[in-house]
Every structure is written in C-alpha cells, then in structure tokens.
C-alpha cells in the first residue's frame with residue numbers, strides 16, 4: 001500500500017450495475033478503484049484500512065433530485081451545506097434542480113453553480129437546467145448554452161410545463177444533446193389551491209384536495225410527447241397507482257421513459273396529514289395505501305427505475321404557519337436511506353433492486369459514468385451497516401433546514417462511510433471530514 005491508499009476489507013460488496021455480490025476487499029489508489037477481490041494483501045505501513053466486516057460496500061449513491069437553494073435562498077441551504085447533508089446521507093453524487101433565484105435558465109448561472117461546487121462541495125454535484133425561462137412556461141431557456149456549461153438534464157421542477165407545444169419543443173431540442181427531460185407532473189389548473197390528496201382524508205381533515213388525475217394527466221401527456229419526439233423522458237416523484245400503470249405500459253411499448261419515487265411517497269400515506277404537521281405537505285401530495293403499494297410494486301419490477309429524495313429545504317417561518325399557507329416540500333438527504341431500507345425489511349423489495357435504484361440506474365438516467373465499482377473508475381463508495389437501529393434526529397442534520405415529519409422515527413440501516421474519489425468525506429463515528437466544521 002502507498003500513502004493515500006484506502007483498503008476496504010471484508011465487506012459484502014454489492015454492485016448491481018455489474019451483477020456483483022461477493023464478500024471481499026476493495027483497494028483504492030489515487031482516487032480510483034485499483035482492485036476488487038475476495039482477498040487482497042494486507043497493507044503494510046501507510047494508507048488507511050477500513051474494517052468492513054458485517055458492513056455492505058456499494059458504489060457511491062446517486063440522488064438525481066435535490067434542491068440546494070443557491071443562488072438566492074441560502075438561508076435554507078447552500079451548495080456547501082447541501083453537500084454536507086448529502087455526504088452524511090451516503091450520497092456521493094447529486095443533481096440539483098433549477099428553481100433557484102435567479103433560476104438556472106442560462107449558462108451564467110450554470111457556470112456559477114459549478115464554480116461553487118468546485119470550491120465548496122465535498123461530493124459530486126451536477127446541475128439541471130430549466131426548460132423554460134424563469135420557469136414561466138412560455139419561452140425555452142438557453143438549453144444549448146447550458147448544456148455546454150455542463151447541465152445533465154432539463155426540468156421546470158416545482159411546476160409542470162403546462163404549455164404542451166413548449167414541452168414538445170423542449171423534447172425536440174433535448175435530443176440534439178441527448179439530455180433527459182425531467183417532468184414534474186401536476187396540472188396546475190386541476191391542482192388549483194389544493195394542499196393534500198383529494199379523497200376521504202381531505203374531506204375528513206377539511207383541507208382542499210389535489211386529485212390524482214392532476215398528476216396522471218401530465219404523465220400521460222408527456223409519455224405521448226416522448227413517443228412523438230423520441231426524446232428521453234424522466235417522470236419525477238411518481239405518487240399514484242395510475243401513474244405507475246401509465247409508465248409500465250409506456251415502457252412495454254418501447255417509449256423512452258424512466259421514473260423515480262421518493263422516500264416519503266414510498267412510506268407515508270395521507271393519514272399523517274391528520275396531525276396538520278406542515279412537514280407532511282409536499283408536491284405531489286402524499287397519497288393512499290393503494291398508491292404506496294403500487295409504487296413499491298413498481299420499484300420491485302423496475303417500472304420505477306430510481307429512488308430520489310426530492311430534498312426540499314424550507315425555513316421554519318415557511319412551515320410554522322397554517323397548513324394552507326405552508327410551503328410544499330421536506331428535506332430528504334439525511335433520512336432517505338433508512339426509509340428506503342424499510343422497503344427491504346418490511347415490504348420484501350430486494351436489496352439489489354434498492355441499491356440499483358440508488359446507483360447504476362440514476363447514473364444512466366442523467367448520463368454520467370458513475371454508479372458502478374469497475375476497476376479504473378473514480379472511487380465513489382458508500383459503506384453502510386444494515387443492522388444498526390436508531391432514531392432519526394433532526395438535531396443531527398448537516399442541512400440548514402429541518403423540515404421533516406420523520407424526526408423521532410425508529411429506523412434500521414445506517415451509513416457508515418461515504419467516500420468520494422478515494423477520500424472519506426463522511427465517517428459516522430467522526431462526522432463530516434475535510435471541513436472546518
């Protein structure tokens with residue numbers, strides 16, 4: 001071993017991207033994966049050795065749906081604090097949405113974000129550009145110039161592009177760069193002033209409802225537009241049984257559609273809105289048990305390709321108001337994994353499928369050469385303890401925001417180490433490394 005080498009010894013190495021699942025060692029040298037084998041020679045003097053016995057070693061996790069609030073709302077989150085939260089959550093790569101202030105709809109903002117990432121982030125962060133200027137849904141953003149500046153997808157996430165003609169133009173244009181078009185599917189007219197799922201519970205709780213059809217209309221439209229244009233479509237945060245069915249059918253027809261689901265839509269129903277905790281207010285809203293069951297089935301059979309947190313930090317002021325007035329969204333980077341793990345321990349989804357949905361599949365969707373532990377690749381690795389039980393605690397968050405309904409929840413499965421290009425950026429027994437914190 002040389003100085004700077006890292007030897008991960010004796011873990012279960014699980015890499016769905018290569019159908020790889022063995023007990024063994026991983027050697028990292030110069031930031032790259034140098035060797036993977038059942039048994040590698042022990043280090044002699046220099047370098048760091050991690051004892052991974054009873055731990056699981058996977059390719060670094062990838063979350064393609066986060067909101068980092070910089071530029072513009074740095075009191076909620078910054079690229080720096082978002083990267084700390086991501087590292088603590090086991091994520092080595094994330095993509096951040098364009099609904100900053102100003103909006104990431106031109107190459108100057110894209111370049112600004114990447115400069116900040118280079119100087120301040122512990123992990124890999126990719127920018128997603130807007131579809132329309134100012135997210136106004138009227139005129140295309142500077143997609144080509146943003147692509148040159150490094151965006152990995154386009155999205156007006158936060159709202160739907162309601163103008164079908166503009167969406168078609170965006171899809172046509174995206175093909176020149178093979179950029180994925182990420183759709184936030186909610187018909188804004190049908191959603192109206194709704195704040196939770198429309199159904200039995202909205203009547204019971206006296207809150208305005210958002211029908212499932214508001215999502216399914218746009219899912220159906222965008223699938224049709226993808227079929228028309230041949231563009232790559234990705235459906236963000238799928239929340240209804242109907243949407244899962246539409247996506248499954250589209251895939252069978254060979255349409256180029258992928259989809260993601262969030263930890264909260266996979267684990268909560270709108271029953272929890274009954275306590276009027278504004279941290280349960282999200283867009284799209286929490287749905288019903290049959291929807292949760294359909295999402296889990298969709299994840300198991302691959303209809304839902306990826307898992308994504310939709311990490312959406314908000315200030316206390318925006319959440320400590322009446323349910324009707326509160327902002328939509330919850331933080332997710334630091335609570336995502338143990339919630340995903342519940343799908344394995346409680347709902348019978350395979351570990352392999354969950355890790356695939358956190359590694360190789362999201363990498364393929366945004367088109368980055370990550371998500372697998374091939375020798376020679378950059379050594380992004382996440383190591384977790386599948387047996388550790390604990391309580392989620394917002395006081396421990398690295399994120400600037402604490403808007404979560406999961407505080408105090410008993411969970412199992414904990415990130416032990418997060419490694420980016422061979423460097424340990426999070427060690428659960430040491431805190432976040434490489435920082436002044």
Ligand SMILES: [Zn+2]
Pocket residue numbers: 157158159184236237283284
């Ligand atoms: Zn969204």
